[in-house]
Amino acid sequence: MKALAVLTLALAANAVAAQTPLEAEAQDITEAFMLSLKSSLTASLQEGGPVEAIQHCQHLAPSLAEQFARKGWQVGRTSLKLRNPNNAPDEWELAQLLAFAKRLEQGEKPAALFASQQEGGEFRYMQAIVVGKPCLACHGESLTAEISQILDARYPQDKARGYTAGQLRGAFTLRKALNEP
Template sequence: MRPLLLATLLACTDAHAATPWQNEAAAQIPPFAEQLLGTVRQAITEGGPIAAVQACQAVAPQIASEHSQHAWQVGRTSLKVRNPDNVPDAWERAVLERFASAAEAGTPVKELRHGEEVDGQYRYMQAIAVGEPCMACHGTAIKAEVQDAIDQYYPQDQARGYQVGELRGAFTLRRPIAQETP
């Protein structure tokens, strides 16, 4: 498929294209994202980027678990993971690769989202763009002491070398499909 056509298909989010499941999935992301970002910002304020690395390692999985207590399972994944628990499954990898192609073709990362029924579940992903707060731990100019902390907590880290606005990964959600619609 041509990159521009693919980008257009992936970015399509108008009311006609969105399903009730997609709308419900998308509504789960802001509170999850806000709590994650708030935790990172608080850690940076209180102890700098090293504290943020520690908070991400200790608290981010708990936050995902808290937001997964209802029908939706909520998480994050990437083609370049920091936490090995967030390695994408085959479906997530395929969507992330399409997101990467669309972003390279010029689609803004914040517009990339995809949902579909897969094996009795509704699955949804929404891209995450690298923001300025991410650069201290995910950018190209990471301080040596921060790199040491990352290496300590995430010895298999792949999530460095990003620029602001690039595709960092995606929120990934899933839920069983009931007979009735939401």
């Protein structure tokens, strides 16, 4: 849970660094999404451990994304190592994920790992998700046989394993169509 708190602080630090109103709005939505996901997963981990968290997360994350799709925003998550193939990055997202991974390896703080772009009548925003210790129960190098079996059954194409704390897990990704004058 401490690692999730670090992510919370990282997102809060970004809110101060926002340069445009759209970045600030995207950061606020990202933080709210992350906090809702974190609190719900923390509760399911406490109630039933990683097994409960996997079951909960599979249904929770998409419904939370829809809740936070307010004011025209599309909200989601993506990664270089997908658990759900429906979350595959597009070209811009892939470029940002690769840049985030490089910047993280070079020692940049997780709070600085965000990017935005306004192009073609659309604003896009991404914020890195860095692996914390609680994430390792379902995404780490040493999964229990039970967790591996559940993940295999629920996510037959799962690639989101083998992480260590501090690595790039993926990113929150948001987009909003802009009104053309």
